[in-house]
Amino acid sequence: SYELTQPPSVSVSPGQTARITCSGDALAKQYVSWYQQKSGQAPIVVIYKDDMRPSGIPERFSASNSGTAATLSISGVQAEDEAVYYCQSAASSSTFGDVVFGGGTTVTVL
Amino acid sequence: QVQVVESGGGLVKPGGSLRLSCSVSGFIISDFYMSWIRQAPGKGLECLSYISGSGKTIYYADSVKGRFTISWDSAKNSVYLQMSSLTAADTAMYYCARAVVVPAASWFDPWGQGALVTVSS
Numbered sequence: 512s513y514e515l516t517q518p519p520s521v522s523v524s525p526g527q528t529a530r531i532t533c534s535g536d537a538l539a540k541q542y543v544s545w546y547q548q549k550s551g552q553a554p555i556v557v558i559y560k561d562d563m564r565p566s567g568i569p570e571r572f573s574a575s576n577s578g579t580a581a582t583l584s585i586s587g588v589q590a591e592d593e594a595v596y597y598c599q600s601a602a603s604s605s606t607f608g609d610v611v612f613g614g615g616t617t618v619t620v621l
Numbered sequence: 622q623v624q625v626v627e628s629g630g631g632l633v634k635p636g637g638s639l640r641l642s643c644s645v646s647g648f649i650i651s652d653f654y655m656s657w658i659r660q661a662p663g664k665g666l667e668c669l670s671y672i673s674g675s676g677k678t679i680y681y682a683d684s685v686k687g688r689f690t691i692s693w694d695s696a697k698n699s700v701y702l703q704m705s706s707l708t709a710a711d712t713a714m715y716y717c718a719r720a721v722v723v724p725a726a727s728w729f730d731p732w733g734q735g736a737l738v739t740v741s742s
Contacts, residue, residue, distance in 0.1 A: 512683075542726035546666075553716055553735055554666065559728040597666055601727060609680075610656075610668040610727065 513602035515613035522619045529585040531616045533598030539578035541600045549594045593620045623647035627717045630736030637707050641736050643700040643717030654720035655700040659713040707740045
């Protein structure tokens, strides 16, 4: 089955840039979305369609997709950005195929 | 305000059944895909099922195929997940989420607060 691979954890000092990668074989065919899940809360989308930021999401959140790996960047990290981040895509180029989430990356603000 | 709210979670015995409900506001479910996503304790996210606005497209993950059934009631603007033959492995927080689907892209927004399902004797 299709898988998206993320590093388990990333640590970053306040004010620095955190980068989270997401690799998968079908990233050249499907856009990637990113979700933030703070402890005890439901996930929220922070990036959709590779690099689109929903309204209300701070500009320090950005992302890209090279076709082999997607990257979520959080510039000027703040304590409130500490959370688990998940990437999400689909297994095929069909409109809405097998949805898959990455395993999640815990971002720790030192 | 666009919102989804789950209900119906609880404690159920192995082999039992439970129905989750998802009530939405601020949009019409027939205009969107609606989905159920679960998260086992300390684990990641798993998309279990989704249904198109027309009801013609339905997806189930292999882990729940044949045991779970998704449905919706347009008059009540609600989506349901009927779960049967439950095992301890089904213990999780179950989220309802609206899925935005465009060519080659999909994302889930918004998510509900979740309904906790515990399968235990």
